[in-house]
Amino acid sequence: MIRAVIYARVSTAEQAEEGYSIDAQIDSVRKRIELDGKQVTTYYVDRGISGKSIEKRLQLQQLLKDAKEKKFDEVWVWKTNRLARNHLDLLKIVEELNKFNVNFKSCSEHFDTTTPQGRLMMNVLASIGEFERETIVDNVKMGMKQRARSGKWNGGQVLGYISVKSEKDDNKTKLEVVDREAFIVRDIFRLYSEGRGLKSLTNHINKLGYKSKKGNMFSINAVKEILMNPIYIGKIRYNRRENWSEKRRKGINNNPIIVDGEHDAIITMDLWEKVQKLYSQRSNKPNRIYSGSYPLTGLLKCPACGSSMVAGRVKKKHKDGTYVIHRYYQCGAWRNKGTAACRSNSVKADKVEEFVFNKIQESLLNENILRDIVNNLNGKRKSTIKPLEEQLLQIEKDIHGYDSKKSKWFELYEDGMISKEDLSHRLGTISEEVEIKRKLKESIQEKLRLNNSEPIDFNVVKNLMNNFNDIIRNANHDKKKIILNLVIDKITLNINREVQSIILHFDRKTKNQLLGEKEGGSSDEDLSSFNFTLVL
Known part of the structure; x- marks a missing residue:
C-alpha cells in the first residue's frame, strides 16, 4: 500500500x-x-x-x-x-x-x-x-499609506502613547497620551537640550529606573530613536523603512510620509527644533579614525552580566607629544546602557586574542585531545538520542490513539448515548491533549535534528580543525572574523577576567566554509551539528 x-x-x-x-x-x-x-x-x-x-x-x-x-x-x-x-x-x-x-x-x-x-x-x-x-x-500597503497621509495611526507600540480602538469604528485605532510614559519622553528631550550626550543621558535615566515601553533598560539607540521621532510633536511618520523583511535596517526610505496626526503632542515645537539643531551640530563632528580590528567582538561574554563584549580603546599621550592607542574589549551593556546595567569589565584585546588563538591551535591540533573530544561527543550523543527516539515513538502512538478516541465519541453521539454538548466538550479536550503532544513531538524532533544519531567521524573533524587553524593564522581581518563567528559560539571569562572556556559549534555550513565546498554538494560526508567546549 x-x-x-x-x-x-x-x-x-x-x-x-x-x-x-x-x-x-x-x-x-x-x-x-x-x-x-x-x-x-x-x-x-x-x-x-x-x-x-x-x-x-x-x-x-x-x-x-x-x-x-x-x-x-x-x-x-x-x-x-x-x-x-x-x-x-x-x-x-x-x-x-x-x-x-x-x-x-x-x-x-x-x-x-x-x-x-x-x-x-x-x-x-x-x-x-x-x-x-x-x-x-x-x-494593503497602499491602504496603510493612505491612512498615514490622512494623519491616522497604523498601529504599533511607542513610548508615551497607547493605541486604543475608536468609539465610532472598532476597526480603527487612535493614539492617546500615557502620562506616566510621557513624563519620561519629556525628561529625555529636556536633558538632551540641556547639553547631555546620548551615553550620559542613557546612563542617567537608567539610574533613575526609567523603563522602555517593553519594561527594559534604555539603550543609546533607543534614546536616539525617541529624540528623532516626530510623533512627539503630533506628527505621523510612516514608511520610514521599506522591504523590512529583506533589507532590515538598511532599507531606509529618504522620503517617508510625515504629516499632522490626529493625536496630541507631548513636547513643544520649540523644544523639538532645539534638540534637532543640537543633534545635527553634534553629528557633524568628524568620526575618530582608527584601523584596529576586534575579531572577538560579540564572542567574548562579560563575566558579570553575560552580555557580549564590544570594541573599546584608550588613547594615551606621551611626553614627546605622540599618542598610543590601547585596544580593549568592554561589556556591551555598560557601553550601551551605562553603569546602571553593568561595569566596563575591560580586558586587553592583544592579550585575550593571543591567548584564544594559541589555545585553539594548541588544543585542536593535538590528536589525542581531539580524539578524546570526538569520543566523548559520540558517547554523549548516543546516550541522549536513544531515549528521545523512544519517547518520540510513544508520542506518535499516542497521537494515533486519539483518532480512535474521536471515532468512539462520534459513535456514542450517533447512537444517542451522549449529547452534542458532551461530544463538543470531549473533542475539545482531545484536541488540547493532541496539541500538547504535537508540541512535545516538535521539540523532540528538533533535538534529534541537532543531535544526529550518526557518529561523528574523527578524520572529518581533524580535517576541519586543520583548515580552521590555517585560516585563523593566515586570513585577513574580515575573513578571520567571519570564520570565528561561524565556528565559535561564545568565549566565557571568569571573575578575574581570564578566559574560562571556548565553546565551538560545527554544522554543514561550517564544514562548507572551512573546506571550501559549495552548498548542496556531495552528502557522503555531511557533518551533523555539534558543539564542544574547551575548558581552560
Whole structure:
C-alpha cells in the first residue's frame, strides 16, 4: 500500500480563518487520501509560522529528512501555498522530493508532479497564487499609506502613547497620551537640550529606573530613536523603512510620509527644533579614525552580566607629544546602557586574542585531545538520542490513539448515548491533549535534528580543525572574523577576567566554509551539528 503523509501549516493571521485551520486541512486531505485507497502514516504540522521561507519550519525540515530516509511515498497538502508561498521555494521542495522518489499531491488542486503536464500545471497554479498574494500585499500597503497621509495611526507600540480602538469604528485605532510614559519622553528631550550626550543621558535615566515601553533598560539607540521621532510633536511618520523583511535596517526610505496626526503632542515645537539643531551640530563632528580590528567582538561574554563584549580603546599621550592607542574589549551593556546595567569589565584585546588563538591551535591540533573530544561527543550523543527516539515513538502512538478516541465519541453521539454538548466538550479536550503532544513531538524532533544519531567521524573533524587553524593564522581581518563567528559560539571569562572556556559549534555550513565546498554538494560526508567546549 502507498504510504502517504500530510503536511499542514497556518500562519498566525490565518489561525482563525475558516478553512485554513490545521484540523480542517488535515480532515479534508485525510478523507481524500483514504478515498484513493492509500494509508496515512503521519502528519507534519507547522503552527503559527509564515510560509514565506522554510528556515523556521521545523516540521517541513523533518519531512524532507524523512523523505530522504524513504519513510513514505507521497506528500499531500490541502493547497500548494501550505507548502510554500514563494514559487521558487515550492519548486525547490518538490524537486527535492522527486529526487527521493516521493510524489507531491494537492487536495484542492489537481496535478501530478510525475508528469511534464502535471509539473506545468503546478507551476501555473503557483505563479497565479504568488501573483494574487503580491497584489493583496500591494493593496494593503497602499491602504496603510493612505491612512498615514490622512494623519491616522497604523498601529504599533511607542513610548508615551497607547493605541486604543475608536468609539465610532472598532476597526480603527487612535493614539492617546500615557502620562506616566510621557513624563519620561519629556525628561529625555529636556536633558538632551540641556547639553547631555546620548551615553550620559542613557546612563542617567537608567539610574533613575526609567523603563522602555517593553519594561527594559534604555539603550543609546533607543534614546536616539525617541529624540528623532516626530510623533512627539503630533506628527505621523510612516514608511520610514521599506522591504523590512529583506533589507532590515538598511532599507531606509529618504522620503517617508510625515504629516499632522490626529493625536496630541507631548513636547513643544520649540523644544523639538532645539534638540534637532543640537543633534545635527553634534553629528557633524568628524568620526575618530582608527584601523584596529576586534575579531572577538560579540564572542567574548562579560563575566558579570553575560552580555557580549564590544570594541573599546584608550588613547594615551606621551611626553614627546605622540599618542598610543590601547585596544580593549568592554561589556556591551555598560557601553550601551551605562553603569546602571553593568561595569566596563575591560580586558586587553592583544592579550585575550593571543591567548584564544594559541589555545585553539594548541588544543585542536593535538590528536589525542581531539580524539578524546570526538569520543566523548559520540558517547554523549548516543546516550541522549536513544531515549528521545523512544519517547518520540510513544508520542506518535499516542497521537494515533486519539483518532480512535474521536471515532468512539462520534459513535456514542450517533447512537444517542451522549449529547452534542458532551461530544463538543470531549473533542475539545482531545484536541488540547493532541496539541500538547504535537508540541512535545516538535521539540523532540528538533533535538534529534541537532543531535544526529550518526557518529561523528574523527578524520572529518581533524580535517576541519586543520583548515580552521590555517585560516585563523593566515586570513585577513574580515575573513578571520567571519570564520570565528561561524565556528565559535561564545568565549566565557571568569571573575578575574581570564578566559574560562571556548565553546565551538560545527554544522554543514561550517564544514562548507572551512573546506571550501559549495552548498548542496556531495552528502557522503555531511557533518551533523555539534558543539564542544574547551575548558581552560
